[in-house]
Amino acid sequence: xxxxxxxxxxxxxxxxxxxxxxxxxxxxxxxxxxxxxxxxxxxxxxxxxxxxxxxxxxxxxxxxxxxxxxxxxxxxxxxxxxxxxxxxxxxxxxxxxxxxxxxxxxxxxxxxxxxxxxxxxxxxxxxxxxxxxxxxxxxxxxxxxxxxxxxxxxxxxxxxxxxxxxxxxxxxxxxxxxxxxxxxxxxxxxxxxxxxxxxxxxxxxxxxxxxxxxxxxxxxxxxxxxxxxxxxxxxxxxxxxxxxxxxxxxxxxxxxxxxxxxxxxxxxxxxxxxxxxxxxxxxxxxxxxxxxxxxxxxxxxxxxxxxxxxxxxxxxxxxxxxxxxxxxxxxxxxxxxxxxxxxxxxxxxxxxxxxxxxxxxxxxxxxxxxxxxxxxxxxxxxxxxxxxxxxxxxxxxxxxxxxxxxxxxxxxxxxxxxxxxxxxxxxxxxxxxxxxxxxxxxxxxxxxxxxxxxxxxxxxxxxxxxxxxxxxxxxxxxxxxxxxxxxxxxxxxxxxxxxxxxxxxxxxxxxxxxxxxxxxxxxxxxxxxxxxxxxxxxxxxxxxxxxxxxxxxxxxxxxxxxxxxxxx
Amino acid sequence: xxxxxxxxxxxxxxxxxxxxxxxxxxxxxxxxxxxxxxxxxxxxxxxxxxxxxxxxxxxxxxxxxxxxxxxxxxxxxxxxxxxxxxxxxxxxxxxxxxxxxxxxxxxxxxxxxxxxxxxxxxxxxxxxxxxxxxxxxxxxxxxxxxxxxxxxxxxxxxxxxxxxxxxxxxxxxxx
Numbered sequence: 059x060x061x062x063x064x065x066x067x068x069x070x071x072x073x074x075x076x077x078x079x080x081x082x083x084x085x086x087x088x089x090x091x092x093x094x095x096x097x098x099x100x101x102x103x104x105x106x107x108x109x110x111x112x113x114x115x116x117x118x119x120x121x122x123x124x125x126x127x128x129x130x131x132x133x134x135x136x137x138x139x140x141x142x143x144x145x146x147x148x149x150x151x152x153x154x155x156x157x158x159x160x161x162x163x164x165x166x167x168x169x170x171x172x173x174x175x176x177x178x179x180x181x182x183x184x185x186x187x188x189x190x191x192x193x194x195x196x197x198x199x200x201x202x203x204x205x206x207x208x209x210x211x212x213x214x215x216x217x218x219x220x221x222x223x224x225x226x227x228x229x230x231x232x233x234x235x236x237x238x239x240x241x242x243x244x245x246x247x248x249x250x251x252x253x254x255x256x257x258x259x260x261x262x263x264x265x266x267x268x269x270x271x272x273x274x275x276x277x278x279x280x281x282x283x284x285x286x287x288x289x290x291x292x293x294x295x296x297x298x299x300x301x302x303x304x305x306x307x308x309x310x311x312x313x314x315x316x317x318x319x320x321x322x323x324x325x326x327x328x329x330x331x332x333x334x335x336x337x338x339x340x341x342x343x344x345x346x347x348x349x350x351x352x353x354x355x356x357x358x359x360x361x362x363x364x365x366x367x368x369x370x371x372x373x374x375x376x377x378x379x380x381x382x383x384x385x386x387x388x389x390x391x392x393x394x395x396x397x398x399x400x401x402x403x404x405x406x407x408x409x410x411x412x413x414x415x416x417x418x419x420x421x422x423x424x425x426x427x428x429x430x431x432x433x434x435x436x437x438x439x440x441x442x443x444x445x446x447x448x449x450x451x452x453x454x455x456x457x458x459x460x461x462x463x464x465x466x467x468x469x470x471x472x473x474x475x476x477x478x479x480x481x482x483x484x485x486x487x488x489x490x491x492x493x494x495x496x497x498x499x500x501x502x503x504x505x506x507x508x509x510x511x512x513x514x515x516x517x518x519x520x521x522x523x524x525x526x527x528x529x530x531x532x533x534x535x536x537x538x539x540x541x542x543x544x545x546x547x548x549x550x551x552x553x554x555x556x557x558x559x560x561x562x563x564x565x566x567x568x569x570x571x572x573x574x575x576x577x578x579x580x581x582x583x584x585x586x587x588x589x590x591x592x593x594x595x596x597x598x599x600x601x602x603x604x605x606x607x608x609x610x611x612x613x614x615x616x617x618x619x620x621x622x623x624x625x626x
Numbered sequence: 627x628x629x630x631x632x633x634x635x636x637x638x639x640x641x642x643x644x645x646x647x648x649x650x651x652x653x654x655x656x657x658x659x660x661x662x663x664x665x666x667x668x669x670x671x672x673x674x675x676x677x678x679x680x681x682x683x684x685x686x687x688x689x690x691x692x693x694x695x696x697x698x699x700x701x702x703x704x705x706x707x708x709x710x711x712x713x714x715x716x717x718x719x720x721x722x723x724x725x726x727x728x729x730x731x732x733x734x735x736x737x738x739x740x741x742x743x744x745x746x747x748x749x750x751x752x753x754x755x756x757x758x759x760x761x762x763x764x765x766x767x768x769x770x771x772x773x774x775x776x777x778x779x780x781x782x783x784x785x786x787x788x789x790x791x792x793x794x795x796x797x798x799x800x801x
Contacts, residue, residue: 070680123635124675131677161692172688179691476672478730489726497730549669549696595729596700600739609700619691624691625662 063096064122065185070114070129072159079163080174085128088178094185096122105135108144114146124152128177128185130159151193151611156184172268182626186619192610194551196539197589199287202305203227205527206291208279208471210265211239212513213257213505214310216520217527219264222271224528229302230265231274231293237262239312242504245340247513248369248376249407258515282307282474285590286500287536305531306500308523309485310516311471313462313506318356322429322458329435329455333370336377336457344384345453351438352378353427354394358461360423365482367461367510370559371398374459375407378416391417391451393427393440420444429456462510475501476572484509497571499541499590502526538589550594550609552587558606559584565598565607574598574607630665661781663690665758665774666701670728671765672720678767686771687778697721697759699732703743706757710713713788716781720773723762733761751794755780756787 067089071077082100089098099121103109104127116123125148131135136155144150158177166173198474205221207214210232218230236242241254266272280292280299285308292301318324326330329347331339339345352374358367371394378390392411397418400407412418419445421427427440438451459581464483472479477496478486485503488495494502505511511519530536542548552565552573561583565574573591576583585607587598605614667673673694679686695701698721706717719740727733737759744754758777764770784790 131680133674133677133679157680160677164680164683165686166688167683168685171690176688176691182693183693372799489730490728517752568734568735570727570735593729595697595732596695597729597732597735599700600702600736609696612695612700614702614705618708620693621664621705621709621714624664624693624709624712625689625714 063094064345065095065188066120066122067095067098067118067126067128067181068104069098069100070104070127070159070342071100072130073103076129076159076163079167080158080177081170085174085178085181091179094189095126096120104129104139110139110142110146113147114143117148119141122152123149124156124188126156126180126181126188128156128158128184131157131161134160139252149193151191152188154184154188154191156180168443170298170397179273179624182500182623183620187612187616190261190616191612193608194539194548194553195589195593196537196551197608198535198537199285199590200535201287201531201533202303203304203531204229204268204302204304205308205524205531206231206289206302206304207308207310209310209312209505209507210234210237210273211240211310211312211505211516212241212261213312213507213516213520213523214239214308214557215258215261215265216517217308217504217524218271219261219268220521220524221266222264224524225270225531226531227530228271229274229291229304230271231279233278235275235598237265237275240315241513243315243334243341244337246376246380246383248372249403249512250514251376254513256458260290261517264428279471279474285588286498286530286541287590289500306502306527307475308502308504308520308527309471309475309477309496309507310503310505310520311465311468311507311522312516313484313510314465316357316460318458318460321356322353322427322456323435325457327429327431327435328433329431330429331455331457333377333457333459340377345381345455346386347381348387349389349451350381350391350455350457351376351427351451351453351609352390352392352394352457352459353438354392354397354459356425356460359395363461363463363482365461366398368398369463369510369512370459372404372512374409374457375399375411375416377457379411379414382414382416388413389417393419393421393438395421395423438568462506465507467509475499477503493530494526500530501571506586536590538592541590542593548592548594550596550611551589551592552594552596552598552607553610554585554587555606555608558604560604560606561585562603564601564603564623568601570595570597627781632754660687660689661778661784661786662713663691663716663718663758664709664714664778664779664780665692665718665720666695666698666705666765667692668698668721668733669694669696671762672760672770673720675720675764675767675770679770683769684767684771686774690774690778697729697732697736699727699729699736699739701740702705703739703746706743710752710756710787712745714731715784715787716758718758718760718773718777719760720764721761722765726762735762752787752790753784756784 086098089095162177204227204228218228221228247257277293277295280294283290289304296319309571324330397440421440423439428439430437485507502523505516571591572587573588596609701719701765709717721733740759
């Protein structure tokens with residue numbers, strides 16, 4: 059097809075690292091005779107800035123465009139060479155780097171002849187790729203300097219306050235009447251034991267006073283459209299609805315406290331409470347009970363919910379100490395499977411509770427405590443694993459510490475935003491060092507919606523999400539190719555051949571980022587790719603039955619040609 | 627533009643197939659060089675391992691070629707079958723460890739797909755031993771070298787694939 063001689067080949071000698079092993083001169087001669095190659099030359103140490111300047115000048119003068127560079131690996135000096143040439147105005151699709159140093163010379167030093175043959179094959183593979191590969195079309199979108207925050211709990215409030223302070227317009231949407239989320243339900247915040255209103259005060263003040271922040275109470279999200287840079291979000295407040303626009307969305311919907319239905323005779327005996335009910339009692343006034351038993355890990359760390367909710371131990375410590383403080387003669391025991399209090403602050407908190415006279419008894423999962431009593435709880439029998447004794451604790455009140463669980467109605471939001479949930483219903487974030495970024499660009503998660511956290515950590519995460527959102531919305535526009543969530547630039551953006559696409563939906567099903575959607579084009583079902591969401595992984599390419607979706611940078615023909623050339 | 631692109635794609639594909647099968651027919655006697663292998667290496671994991679092997683001057687079997695891919699999930703079964711049809715004895719697909727894919731959960735999908743392909747390879751007689759799939763085990767250079775050496779050792783047990791294919795054709799002719 060491409061019979062024209064268009065490619066300039068540049069072989070790097072690398073101060074003898076390459077040329078001492080393989081026969082570069084014969085490679086050069088073979089390349090000169092190659093039907094695709096217009097000229098071949100050997101240079102020394104391309105990676106030096108001065109040599110790069112000379113090289114780009116040669117390329118510009120030749121005017122043919124495509125350049126194949128056989129040098130070291132992109133991880134060594136290869137990438138800087140490519141970047142340097144790009145900066146000097148050479149289009150990246152016209153460049154191909156073949157690593158003959160790491161990938162050939164250094165691993166076959168003991169077989170120079172074989173290494174020369176392999177280098178020839180590698181260069182041919184590079185040529186096959188170079189003459190076919192294209193560059194994905196880049197699109198840009200203007201960014202709205204506005205952020206929608208869903209949920210006004212501690213995480214959402216902290217995010218709103220930070221963004222408001224930075225001058226970003228914030229829409230804070232809360233489905234309840236009051237801001238504060240779960241902090242409205244509790245007496246004191248563990249582990250620093252401040253009052254919830256005290257904790258929230260600076261953020262509530264910011265929401266009240268900062269003109270950048272608009273607060274929508276008793277409002278639901280009806281639908282979300284658009285993509286990063288310009289989301290259109292319909293809000294529903296009672297009967298009235300209106301639409302707001304934003305460049306990014308922060309989801310801070312929190313979690314809900316699980317009720318221990320059907321466990322430990324909850325709702326059957328008086329005096330058996332869940333932890334959240336105890337909070338309500340403590341908030342209302344002094345608790346009358348004098349002998350209190352906490353049971354930890356109720357409906358948590360079992361088969362159905364194999365996770366530690368991470369907040370129950372500090373919360374029980376806090377409440378146990380509060381009860382001892384109110385009535386120093388009160389007997390407070392915590393029956394636990396393990397006390398999980400990581401970090402120096404929480405460990406200190408645990409030690410303080412021990413010093414304050416809270417008793418700790420460890421039990422095994424297979425041998426849970428038994429609640430006894432008629433009408434009113436009277437005794438808790440528990441097998442103490444530390445001493446091997448069956449203990450009987452007379453008690454007036456049993457508190458069941460249940461974990462935080464994902465909101466049951468979270469899936470509506472998940473579907474609207476095309477997010478993913480883990481098998482427990484919590485929102486998933488990007489793997490590997492992206493604590494608040496989801497798989498959808500422009501949508502961030504913080505607080506307990508992601509994983510149960512204490513209020514302080516929810517606030518920290520809210521601020522982190524605010525900073526990530528700020529990085530996104532502070533620019534003027536976003537380029538689809540530059541919108542990579544973990545590197546400088548995307549490898550490619552998948553491209554659908556609209557005529558060949560049969561609309562089978564394989565790509566829609568398999569895309570890890572929900573970038574492919576099926577829609578009607580001229581009455582036929584076709585797949586389209588959202589360039590903002592696509593990350594260029596190529597998963598869709600592998601499942602397309604007729605190859606109508608491809609990565610322009612490395613399509614199936616490129617791979618096929620490379621295979622054909624691999625042992626030529 | 628779209629139409630032209632598709633035609634180009636199809637033409638190129640057919641052209642490539644014809645050319646290569648002619649080449650293979652032309653030099654079927656070319657055996658005795660030991661097995662040949664293609665390694666599709668994920669840019670974020672195995673490619674770094676391969677690069678590290680170079681940096682550390684580990685001496686590796688000569689007859690393998692690395693094709694860098696963005697993700698192991700990008701490797702379509704067609705390409706793997708195509709490699710076998712070109713007389714390549716073994717194909718490796720090396721990706722990141724499961725749960726550590728840069729592209730969310732793409733490599734889980736690759737794993738499932740390649741497991742199906744294994745069954746297919748066993749069914750048609752090529753043998754699943756010619757396909758190496760490994761996730762998260764080739765990030766370090768010594769791991770990459772060990773996997774490659776082991777793979778080549780396994781491949782030496784198999785007859786060269788072009789010989790095997792000829793035998794199949796002869797059998798079919800007899801039948």
